[in-house]
Amino acid sequence: MSDTSASPPRPASATRFLPGDPVPMFHAATDGNPRYAFDSVAGRYVLLAFLGSSSHPASAAAWEALGRARVEGLFDDARACAYAVTADPADAAPRLADAVPGLRVFRDHDLAVSRAFGAYAAPAVEGEKPVYSPFALLLDPMLRVLAHAPVAEIGALLAALAALPPPALHSGAEVPAPVLVLPRVLEPDFCRGLIDIYEAHGGTESGFMRDVDGRTVPQIDSGHKRRKDHVIADEAVRAALRERLVRRLVPEIRRSFQFQATRIERYIVACYDAADGGHFRAHRDNTTRGTAHRRFAVSINLNDSFEGGDLWFPEFGPRLYRPPPGGAVVFSCSLLHEATRVREGVRFATLPFLYDEAAAKVREEGRRFLGLPAEA
Numbered sequence: 370m371s372d373t374s375a376s377p378p379r380p381a382s383a384t385r386f387l388p389g390d391p392v393p394m395f396h397a398a399t400d401g402n403p404r405y406a407f408d409s410v411a412g413r414y415v416l417l418a419f420l421g422s423s424s425h426p427a428s429a430a431a432w433e434a435l436g437r438a439r440v441e442g443l444f445d446d447a448r449a450c451a452y453a454v455t456a457d458p459a460d461a462a463p464r465l466a467d468a469v470p471g472l473r474v475f476r477d478h479d480l481a482v483s484r485a486f487g488a489y490a491a492p493a494v495e496g497e498k499p500v501y502s503p504f505a506l507l508l509d510p511m512l513r514v515l516a517h518a519p520v521a522e523i524g525a526l527l528a529a530l531a532a533l534p535p536p537a538l539h540s541g542a543e544v545p546a547p548v549l550v551l552p553r554v555l556e557p558d559f560c561r562g563l564i565d566i567y568e569a570h571g572g573t574e575s576g577f578m579r580d581v582d583g584r585t586v587p588q589i590d591s592g593h594k595r596r597k598d599h600v601i602a603d604e605a606v607r608a609a610l611r612e613r614l615v616r617r618l619v620p621e622i623r624r625s626f627q628f629q630a631t632r633i634e635r636y637i638v639a640c641y642d643a644a645d646g647g648h649f650r651a652h653r654d655n656t657t658r659g660t661a662h663r664r665f666a667v668s669i670n671l672n673d674s675f676e677g678g679d680l681w682f683p684e685f686g687p688r689l690y691r692p693p694p695g696g697a698v699v700f701s702c703s704l705l706h707e708a709t710r711v712r713e714g715v716r717f718a719t720l721p722f723l724y725d726e727a728a729a730k731v732r733e734e735g736r737r738f739l740g741l742p743a744e745a
């Protein structure tokens with residue numbers, strides 16, 4: 370966005386992030402996960418402490434303070450969690466070690482994260498060594514800055530965190546997620562027909578996309594996602610589904626979001642079965658190069674004879690969303706969302722992604738990175 374007004378004043382502490390600013394998303398190694406996705410921690414308060422190295426006395430003291438606060442119950446992964454960022458290989462466990470739930474360590478040995486957040490900056494004078502300026506950020510459940518402080522003053526951030534309301538009330542009152550809930554998209558007979566197709570063919574365990582070594586490839590991890598999908602092969606059924614989306618869903622997306630959807634990805638009947646713990650944990654739908662074109666995700670339930678199997682949007686609080694059979698929940702593919710575990714029965718759904726002509730160009734580009742033939 371271009372703007373002719375002056376840039377905001379520099380904050381007093383080392384961070385260039387001011388209250389209200391969204392922070393960069395990143396992947397970094399923890400001891401438990403070589404590619405921990407920071408964007409997936411949204412939905413709770415987050416304390417992100419750039420320590421640099423615990424060989425700095427102030428950073429060592431901040432680490433101690435985080436550990437004490439965790440023991441006192443401040444960091445539990447539900448209301449809040451904390452992350453220390455170290456660039457120092459000498460901080461390997463046990464010097465700095467994860468204490469789950471609540472406290473984890475990012476191993477930022479290439480300094481990519483520290484650089485992105487301005488904790489590690491090139492020297493002002495050429496020839497001098499770059500400087501690491503340890504500081505901490507307190508983030509809201511949408512991963513926007515609430516407060517910042519040099520690590521020596523981390524106590525002030527911990528006190529501020531302790532005084533905050535539950536995450537769902539961080540903006541003062543509970544707000545619904547910016548999603549569209551739309552009943553009556555598919556008729557009961559049409560829903561029944563799609564379930565019949567699934568039952569006639571069965572489904573195959575479906576993965577999720579991840580970028581690995583520059584390619585977007587499907588991954589199977591039953592801890593993250595458990596669902597079987599049948600890809601609808603019958604062109605007449607695809608056309609009938611498309612017709613209903615164009616007639617009943619596309620105009621409502623235009624009304625609510627000023628977006629003209631012209632393309633559909635994915636004609637599937639998905640099945641989350643309580644018998645194998647069907648679920649899909651918190652994720653966003655457009656975070657890989659092969660999926661960057663996706664604009665709106667659509668969840669249309671085909672039945673209602675199940676317990677659990679709700680959608681929720683952690684960045685916007687704990688409210689659950691469950692479209693009636695034949696009804697849709699439509700949401701931006703960049704929102705964090707989760708399909709909760711089906712506790713009883715079987716949930717059938719059809720789950721298209723919508724995009725437009727501009728995004729079709731992005732998809733064409735993205736095909737180069739797909740590690741599998743792209744679906745029509």
Ligand SMILES: O=C(O)CCC(=O)C(=O)O
Nearest residue numbers: 649654668680708718720
């Ligand atoms: O089960 C749902 O309604 C959502 C599925 C989902 O998030 C996905 O397939 O990416």
Ligand SMILES: [Fe+2]
Nearest residue numbers: 653654666706
């Ligand atoms: Fe999704």
